Amino acid sequence: xxLNGRTVLERQSGKRVARSRVALVLSAGMLATLGGVVSGSxxxxxxxxxxxxxxxxxxxxxxxxxxxxxxxxxxxxxxxQALALIYDQLVQYNAKxxxxxxxxxxxxxxxxxxxxxxxxxxxxxxxxxxxxxxxxVVASLDRALAPKTGDASASFLANVKKIVATGPxxxxxxxxxxxxxxxxxxxxxxxxxxxxxxxxxGTLAKTPxxxxxxxxxxxxxxxxxxxxxxxxxxxxxxxxxSVKIETIPSEQSIASAVExxxxxxxxxxxxxxxxxxxxxxxxxxxxxxxxRALMLQDKTGPLAxxxxxxxxxxxxxxxxxxxxxxxxxxxxxxxxxxxVFASPVSAVCPTPNIAMAxxxxxxxxxPNGFSFTALTSTDLDPxxxxxxxxxxxELAQAGITMHPENIAxxxxxxxxxxGKFQAAFAWNGADPDPYTMYGRYFGAGAxxxxxxxxxSPVLQKLxxxxxxxxxxxxxxxxxxxxxxxLTSNAVWIWLFTAYDYAAVxxxxxxxxxxxxxxxxxxxxxxxxxx
Amino acid sequence: xxRRLLSMLVTLxxxxxxxxxxxxxxxxxxxxxxxxxxxxxxxxxxxxxxxxYYGVGEPFFQQFGSWLGSMFxxxxxxxxxxxxxxxxxxxxALPITLELALVSMIIGELIGVLFGVFGxxxxxxxxxxxxxxxxxxxxxxxxxxxGTGLVTFLASQFHYFPSSExxxxxxxxxxxxxxxxxxxxLTLGLGIGAAMMRTTRAAMLEVIGLNYARTARGKGLSxxxxxxxxxxxxxxxxxxxxxxxxxxxxxxxxxxxxxIFVLPGLGRLLITSINERDxxxxxxxxxxxxxxxxxxNMLTDVLYTVIDxxxxx
Numbered sequence: 001x002x003l004n005g006r007t008v009l010e011r012q013s014g015k016r017v018a019r020s021r022v023a024l025v026l027s028a029g030m031l032a033t034l035g036g037v038v039s040g041s042x043x044x045x046x047x048x049x050x051x052x053x054x055x056x057x058x059x060x061x062x063x064x065x066x067x068x069x070x071x072x073x074x075x076x077x078x079x080x081q082a083l084a085l086i087y088d089q090l091v092q093y094n095a096k097x098x099x100x101x102x103x104x105x106x107x108x109x110x111x112x113x114x115x116x117x118x119x120x121x122x123x124x125x126x127x128x129x130x131x132x133x134x135x136x137v138v139a140s141l142d143r144a145l146a147p148k149t150g151d152a153s154a155s156f157l158a159n160v161k162k163i164v165a166t167g168p169x170x171x172x173x174x175x176x177x178x179x180x181x182x183x184x185x186x187x188x189x190x191x192x193x194x195x196x197x198x199x200x201x202g203t204l205a206k207t208p209x210x211x212x213x214x215x216x217x218x219x220x221x222x223x224x225x226x227x228x229x230x231x232x233x234x235x236x237x238x239x240x241x242s243v244k245i246e247t248i249p250s251e252q253s254i255a256s257a258v259e260x261x262x263x264x265x266x267x268x269x270x271x272x273x274x275x276x277x278x279x280x281x282x283x284x285x286x287x288x289x290x291x292r293a294l295m296l297q298d299k300t301g302p303l304a305x306x307x308x309x310x311x312x313x314x315x316x317x318x319x320x321x322x323x324x325x326x327x328x329x330x331x332x333x334x335x336x337x338x339x340v341f342a343s344p345v346s347a348v349c350p351t352p353n354i355a356m357a358x359x360x361x362x363x364x365x366x367p368n369g370f371s372f373t374a375l376t377s378t379d380l381d382p383x384x385x386x387x388x389x390x391x392x393x394e395l396a397q398a399g400i401t402m403h404p405e406n407i408a409x410x411x412x413x414x415x416x417x418x419g420k421f422q423a424a425f426a427w428n429g430a431d432p433d434p435y436t437m438y439g440r441y442f443g444a445g446a447x448x449x450x451x452x453x454x455x456s457p458v459l460q461k462l463x464x465x466x467x468x469x470x471x472x473x474x475x476x477x478x479x480x481x482x483x484x485x486l487t488s489n490a491v492w493i494w495l496f497t498a499y500d501y502a503a504v505x506x507x508x509x510x511x512x513x514x515x516x517x518x519x520x521x522x523x524x525x526x527x528x529x530x
Numbered sequence: 531x532x533r534r535l536l537s538m539l540v541t542l543x544x545x546x547x548x549x550x551x552x553x554x555x556x557x558x559x560x561x562x563x564x565x566x567x568x569x570x571x572x573x574x575x576x577x578x579x580x581x582x583y584y585g586v587g588e589p590f591f592q593q594f595g596s597w598l599g600s601m602f603x604x605x606x607x608x609x610x611x612x613x614x615x616x617x618x619x620x621x622x623a624l625p626i627t628l629e630l631a632l633v634s635m636i637i638g639e640l641i642g643v644l645f646g647v648f649g650x651x652x653x654x655x656x657x658x659x660x661x662x663x664x665x666x667x668x669x670x671x672x673x674x675x676x677g678t679g680l681v682t683f684l685a686s687q688f689h690y691f692p693s694s695e696x697x698x699x700x701x702x703x704x705x706x707x708x709x710x711x712x713x714x715x716l717t718l719g720l721g722i723g724a725a726m727m728r729t730t731r732a733a734m735l736e737v738i739g740l741n742y743a744r745t746a747r748g749k750g751l752s753x754x755x756x757x758x759x760x761x762x763x764x765x766x767x768x769x770x771x772x773x774x775x776x777x778x779x780x781x782x783x784x785x786x787x788x789x790i791f792v793l794p795g796l797g798r799l800l801i802t803s804i805n806e807r808d809x810x811x812x813x814x815x816x817x818x819x820x821x822x823x824x825x826x827n828m829l830t831d832v833l834y835t836v837i838d839x840x841x842x843x
């Protein structure tokens with residue numbers, strides 16, 4: 001009994017000890033997290049009661065991360081967005097995609113539009129304390145044009161022969177041919193105004209030094225990028241004390257972080273997440289300045305025949321492609337999707353017309369249809385496979401067989417650059433200025449003439465006319481003609497533009513997502529936080 | 531021991547050669563990875579300058595030699611993307627992955643061993659059924675589903691998502707650090723716990739009817755002593771093997787959970803670097819994963835000799 005009694009006692013005691021040890025460890029973890037959960041809820045509730053004040057630290061969540069700091073070499077959207085808050089350009093686009101002054105207060109064309117003179121803003125200082133003058137314009141653009149810099153936007157200045165400072169606050173661009181689109185190019189963050197001191201010191205890749213509303217504070221590659229308000233900003237007092245861009249690799253996690261109020265603005269692209277945000281989170285949306293198109297190589301095979309291409313244009317239901325690819329969250333567009341030169345969807349078959357598609361096939365001598373292969377890369381555009389699937393079934397109704405081929409992102413880029421495809425689902429950058437958008441594809445000696453897959457003297461002539469004309473009305477007429485020339489020859493099949501989204505907490509006031517990708521966060525300069 | 535170390539070095543060299551060659555076989559390079567299709571906009575002079583900057587087109591042997599040299603000097607080379615030393619990037623990310631792996635292992639071992647041991651003592655009873663059911667769930671539901679579910683639930687119900695505030699180290703703020711690590715570790719720990727539970731239960735059931743166990747019970751030892759000092763010790767070899775395997779995989783397998791829970795660990799660094807074709811970072815991180823796996827395996831072998839004296843010979 002004694003033995004039994006001891007054993008039972010020991011067993012019970014052992015159980016208690018074991019249980020209490022396990023319980024201790026588990027409860028430590030649970031307590032820590034429950035404590036955090038409760039304090040998180042309380043903090044959020046308290047934050048909701050705080051009135052709007054000047055200053056404050058705002059956190060922006062994005063799936064991407066700031067990858068480079070040198071504005072001349074950045075290519076990533078988020079790099080553009082972040083550095084656009086630190087650097088200014090000579091001119092900029094407003095929310096209506098109209099050109100407005102930035103560090104240039106006004107500009108005039110003369111000498112047959114071959115001389116462009118800028119008057120510069122006075123009283124502007126860089127973060128390093130030096131003053132902005134015409135010398136900075138010359139030094140900045142000379143740096144962008146130097147081959148060793150590797151600035152992809154240097155091509156926007158291809159017609160600029162020389163940049164001359166004619167006074168401390170006046171600068172002239174001498175051009176080889178009249179060039180209206182140079183102003184559009186100058187809005188790029190790649191052509192930002194830089195501090196001469198920073199250029200000479202070679203510090204721009206590590207320490208951004210601009211004249212914008214925010215100044216660089218810290219950068220943790222792949223994690224976060226922090227800016228603080230620029231106290232000497234020429235555009236007036238900046239309300240926010242600091243802006244931190246936090247990398248959160250999944251959009252679902254961004255939405256959760258906004259709900260937890262650890263992130264106040266979440267940048268999203270997936271409509272299924274952005275359209276299901278709980279109250280009081282405010283969802284903002286803006287049409288993205290990019291477009292989806294089926295690019296065609298029009299020089300060999302069945303796609304060399306314009307009637308076969310027109311048959312594709314007529315058989316496609318663009319609205320269905322939009323619905324399937326991005327749940328209808330976007331807009332069917334033509335070659336110039338947005339801005340003052342926005343074009344109609346298509347001069348031929350703006351809506352699907354299978355009978356017309358069949359008649360084009362008849363005319364092409366392919367009454368039973370034809371087949372072709374279309375590249376997609378879900379690495380580069382996750383929606384491309386869905387676009388291809390819908391289009392495949394639509395083309396089949398007209399007797400056209402499309403074979404989608406999904407390949408890795410890098411393989412796609414290599415094939416695309418070499419024009420090694422019959423058709424390719426592409427997600428291309430758009431621009432308010434059609435010359436900037438298409439001069440690179442269809443202009444004389446275009447850099448991207450090979451992947452464009454089509455060249456025509458008519459398009460080259462219209463591009464040159466549109467670029468040299470200065471009257472807005474004349475330009476509008478030329479660009480409409482240009483768009484019609486593209487769609488009536490079914491050079492490519494333009495599909496749609498999708499929305500970009502922002503999930504914004506109720507503590508953020510005055511923030512408005514802008515339509516240009518690079519300046520979508522521009523309104524942070526006047527945003528306040530409660 | 532010397533032979534083991536030599537074999538480890540040879541294996542690592544082999545891994546280094548394979549990583550190096552495989553990365554070079556992939557289409558594209560750092561220039562196209564950085565610029566995408568915009569690489570086509572570069573003039574010839576710009577392209578030449580950028581190729582030189584990123585070391586594209588340098589002879590293979592020169593690239594390999596330069597990387598190996600940087601491994602020996604300890605700075606692991608320079609990241610092509612951020613132009614910072616790979617050692618500093620790894621130095622920031624490695625402790626996070628190690629901490630996550632360690633806490634996940636603790637949670638997994640606790641869940642797995644406890645359910646495995648107590649389930650094996652009373653097969654078919656409540657504890658065993660709960661453990662078996664939980665293990666099916668743990669093995670059947672991928673960690674990204676559990677992780678996403680946890681994040682969504684806590685954020686929507688409690689406005690709580692501590693790791694989205696930006697990671698803080700345990701030395702800077704232990705309280706916040708614990709909150710940031712606990713849930714991702716729990717997500718990973720559930721999967722580990724499921725595997726550990728099955729292994730522990732099977733190993734325990736194997737030894738539970740053996741003569742030495744019967745003898746121990748016959749001597750009148752308490753159930754606790756029999757269970758933990760005799761049965762569990764006897765079942766410890768397969769449990770240790772499974773723990774070693776789990777830890778090895780965990781060092782390289784935290785990628786998805788790091789993404790969901792916003793932890794800037796090695797997995798996330800590797801994914802970002804692969805996307806950017808940042809070869810020096812990819813090579814170094816992969817080699818660190820391989821080294822970690824080899825070291826864990828070596829330690830597991832050493833543990834065998836401690837647990838089971840028969841293996842010492």
